Amino acid sequence: MKKLSEISPGIAVIIRQIENDELFLKLMEMGFIPGEVITIEQVAPLGDPISVSVAGYSLSLRLNEAKSVLVEEVYKKTA
Template sequence: MTLDQLKIGASGTITSVGGDGPLRCRLLDMGLIPRTRVTLQKIAPMGDPIEIRVRGYELTLRVEEAEKIEVKEDA
């Protein structure tokens, strides 16, 4: 599943980060690297953007960016 498919309050572990060139580098620079745990905190009223908690801070991503991050949902 991708990061944008998590439910509010659900957590998962990043398995891979897709995207091309600068976008992928930016996502990795923000701490979104494989084996990192993330939690979906909020979804904006119109569905975009979403807020996640990663490495102790909140990060807001567009759904388009979140679709490029593969996660395995925690049981």
């Protein structure tokens, strides 16, 4: 698993866990539910914030918030 902050734009991932208990409810209200597929749309020039597509809409997420979300790639590339 990787942190959401480590994922490149255009990659679809599945939310597996939210590590920060303080952010858990806030992120859940925005659609960050474990098992939900999300896609990184854009990263700001300095890396913060990032834009993600989740539950049919786009939202911005601070990098420190994205570091609390553990994800797994939807499609693993094979060699």
